[in-house]
Amino acid sequence: MKKIIMAQIVFALSLTADVTLTPQEEKSWQIQSAKAKEVTYVPLDTYMMQVTTPPTLLHTISVPYEAQVVQLHKTEFEHAKKGEVLATLSSQNWIEAQKEAIDTWIELSYSKDEANRRSQLCKEEIIAQKECFVADEEMKRDTIKLQAAKALLRSYGATDEVMQKLFNELTIFSNIELRSSVKGVVLQTDIQVGKNISPSSALFVIKTEGENWLEADIPQAVVKTLQPSQEVILRVGKDEIKSKILLISPTLHPLNQTRYVRFVLPKDANLLAGLRTKVELSVAKRAFVIDKKALIRQDNESIVFIKKGQTYSALRVDVLAENREVCYLEYKEELKEPIAVTATSILQNRLNEEK
Structure with missing residues (x-):
């Protein structure tokens, strides 16, 4: 027990001591030094990661009515512009909605x-004001x-151009785009030509x-x-991706x-x-990189030898x-x-001898 305590005391004292060598001693012991490289990112480890799509980027296209697919204009992995036709549908509900809209348009006219x-007759006091009020309410x-x-027609996908033609020409469209x-x-489709589709079913998923x-x-x-x-820096193969942490779960997997x-x-x-691959994770942190041979470990401590002239000083360091x-x-x-990168054990022994 006393030997262990004495060894720890000697090591602790050595961390505050210096050792000075002659050029001949450096050459004989082949002690070399080099400057550490300063970096802004520190690699942690390599982990298996998966690429996923945020739900906010996924949009589901569906219809609130039963219909039959007449023609398919877009399929999986094709690009679609906003307002571009994905499919042509036929629906009895769509036809009935047009008829009701036309009837309402005629009634309003x-x-x-x-x-x-009646407003003109009321101004001339030919009829009572009550009749004008009733006509205005109707x-x-x-x-x-x-x-x-009109709101119902829009829910079916009718554009302003379609509704204008519907009311001006009183023409019913058999199909709807x-x-x-x-x-x-x-990304995904669940629609086929000639097949019936049910209300609110996911027909297209667009990213x-x-x-x-x-x-x-x-x-x-x-x-x-x-x-x-x-x-952080994410390295996938030879590719380096600058990124940041969005979320860390508050719970631990047991x-x-x-x-x-x-x-x-x-x-x-x-x-x-959907890709699952190995990714090297590095965090943004100011640090120094040294050759592993330059590091000495003893009693849970890590030290390096800093060189100034012909003198080597032991320095405690924290390994990230x-x-x-x-x-x-x-x-x-x-x-x-400069840091000693070779024969560091010799420098350690010299410090211990001097102590």
Whole structure:
């Protein structure tokens, strides 16, 4: 026990000591030094991640009525502009809605003429004002009915041009064009020519332009060092993607002690929705990179030797991340000086001997 305590004391003292070597000693022991590389991102580890599409970018096209598919204009993975025809449908409900709208239009035309006629007679005091009031109320009622009829036609997909022709020419359209409400790419279709479709069924799913998500389950030990909106670098193969953290789940998965983390995936990232791949995660942090051979570990401490002239000084450092070749160290001004990268064990022994 005493030996262990003495060793710890010697090591602790060595961290505050210096060792000065002659050029001949440096050459004999082949002690070399190099400057650490300063970086702004620190790699954490590689994780399996999946590309997903935010629900806000997915738009479902459906119809509120039963219909039959007459013609299909767009299918999966084709681009669709806003207002572009996706399919041509035929529906008895659509025909009935047009008939009711025409009837309402005719009724309103009649009630307007009647209201104008009675208004003139009231001005001449030929009929009572009460009859003018009744005529005006009938006209208002028919106006509201026509507004409701137009709203129903719009729910079927009728454009202003179609409704204008419907009322001016009193022509009923047997088919209705199903148009896209957004600009994007058709991801899914559930529609076939000659088949009947039910109300509110998802006929087309269209993805609009926008940023996808990259999602992963990351160990709690790593997640506790992260925070929402933090800038990160995602490396997929040779591609480097600048991103940020959108969400960190507040709960811990009890089986593998991981937490769900969501990253934003920029539009220009060439990763398709549904892709599952390995991604190297790096966080934005100022640090230094050194050769792993330059690092000495003893009693849960990590040190490097800073060189100034012919003198080497032991410096405690905090290791942020490491791999087989290099270590990433917490930023310290002292690390801007040259660091011994070979024969570090010899320097450690010299310090211990002097102590």
